Amino acid sequence: TETTVSPKILTPDTNAIGKAVWALASGELVAFPTETVYGLGADARNGRAIASIYETKGRPSFNPLIAHVTGIDAAREAGGMFDERAVKLAKAFWPGPLTLVVPCTADCAVHELARAGLDTLALRAPAHPVAQKLLDEFGAPVVAPSANKSGHVSPTRAEHVASDLTEGVSIILDGGPTEVGVESTVVACLPGEPVRLLRPGGVTREEIERVTGEVLGEASEAVQSPGMLAQHYAPRAAVRLNATEIAGGEAWLGFGEIAPLGGRGIAHLNLSPTGDLAEAAANLFAYLRELDALAPTAIAVAAVPDTGLGEAINDRLRRAATR
Ligand code: TXA
Numbered sequence: 001t002e003t004t005v006s007p008k009i010l011t012p013d014t015n016a017i018g019k020a021v022w023a024l025a026s027g028e029l030v031a032f033p034t035e036t037v038y039g040l041g042a043d044a045r046n047g048r049a050i051a052s053i054y055e056t057k058g059r060p061s062f063n064p065l066i067a068h069v070t071g072i073d074a075a076r077e078a079g080g081m082f083d084e085r086a087v088k089l090a091k092a093f094w095p096g097p098l099t100l101v102v103p104c105t106a107d108c109a110v111h112e113l114a115r116a117g118l119d120t121l122a123l124r125a126p127a128h129p130v131a132q133k134l135l136d137e138f139g140a141p142v143v144a145p146s147a148n149k150s151g152h153v154s155p156t157r158a159e160h161v162a163s164d165l166t167e168g169v170s171i172i173l174d175g176g177p178t179e180v181g182v183e184s185t186v187v188a189c190l191p192g193e194p195v196r197l198l199r200p201g202g203v204t205r206e207e208i209e210r211v212t213g214e215v216l217g218e219a220s221e222a223v224q225s226p227g228m229l230a231q232h233y234a235p236r237a238a239v240r241l242n243a244t245e246i247a248g249g250e251a252w253l254g255f256g257e258i259a260p261l262g263g264r265g266i267a268h269l270n271l272s273p274t275g276d277l278a279e280a281a282a283n284l285f286a287y288l289r290e291l292d293a294l295a296p297t298a299i300a301v302a303a304v305p306d307t308g309l310g311e312a313i314n315d316r317l318r319r320a321a322t323r
């Protein structure tokens with residue numbers, strides 16, 4: 001039988017990255033920072049390691065994983081087939097918070113368990129220097145979902161990973177708070193289909209359309225992200241959206257300068273007092289966790305504009321509010 005050891009939280013110096021590479025190569029799980037959220041990484045070729053990601057997260061096995069690579073060459077080597085549109089998008093946004101879903105070759109390096117049996121592959125080249133160093137030294141794709149229990153709020157700090165995943169993880173590389181704060185945008189570039197937005201995220205709809213020169217298609221019955229469950233990112237407390245007032249036992253999550261009517265509730269946090277969407281995205285998950293820990297009767301959230309990064313923020317808030 002295996003003994004349960006809590007993960008080691010390491011400062012990501014050369015020595016720690018060496019240990020993390022060794023752990024990945026041995027089929028163990030390593031949590032690492034990306035510019036969006038922390039990922040729970042495994043060797044993309046190792047079915048057993050991938051199975052332990054699903055087990056550790058309590059993730060349904062129909063929900064495929066993103067393979068992280070160093071760039072477009074490595075993405076092709078992994079089995080991703082890039083058409084002109086995918087090349088254009090990768091050139092514009094990699095390394096960065098964009099995931100491309102493309103067809104994959106029959107001899108795809110990414111194990112089919114990580115692809116949930118699909119004939120497509122999700123690929124991303126992260127911009128975080130620790131993620132890049134890990135991928136570079138490991139020399140093969142690393143599949144990584146967000147490093148949280150399935151359905152919970154995604155981790156933007158090493159401590160979030162440690163508090164959520166107490167077993168099954170060998171090493172957590174602590175790169176401090178993540179910069180973007182919401183997950184990557186997922187788009188599909190599939191033959192005979194428009195480029196479709198499967199999940200809003202760190203790259204905005206407007207930025208993508210500027211590069212493709214086309215209006216983004218929406219997810220469809222045939223082309224979708226199996227992981228986009230209505231309820232996700234769920235704090236324990238109820239979440240009330242577009243709030244303008246606050247009741248006695250509630251916590252307030254504000255945006256911009258407008259204060260809530262009706263009193264102070266039990267706590268106040270503001271995603272961005274100046275109304276900056278990038279700052280709001282970076283604070284979102286940590287603030288939800290912080291307010292949730294106070295066990296309010298509900299978290300009342302101010303309206304956030306739906307443009308730019310606001311689309312991803314509102315997407316996560318709606319899922320957090322779904323019971
Ligand atoms: O920013 C991010 O994307 C973070 C960091 C760690 O890279 N990762 C992340 O992974 O958010 P995860 O597993 O929490 O979300 C991946 C999403 C899921 O909605 C999944 O269904 C979708 O990508 N996905 C993966 N492979 C797919 C495929 N072949 N077709 C459609 N959707 C896919």
Ligand code: MG
Nearest residue numbers: 145146147154
């Ligand atoms: Mg996730």
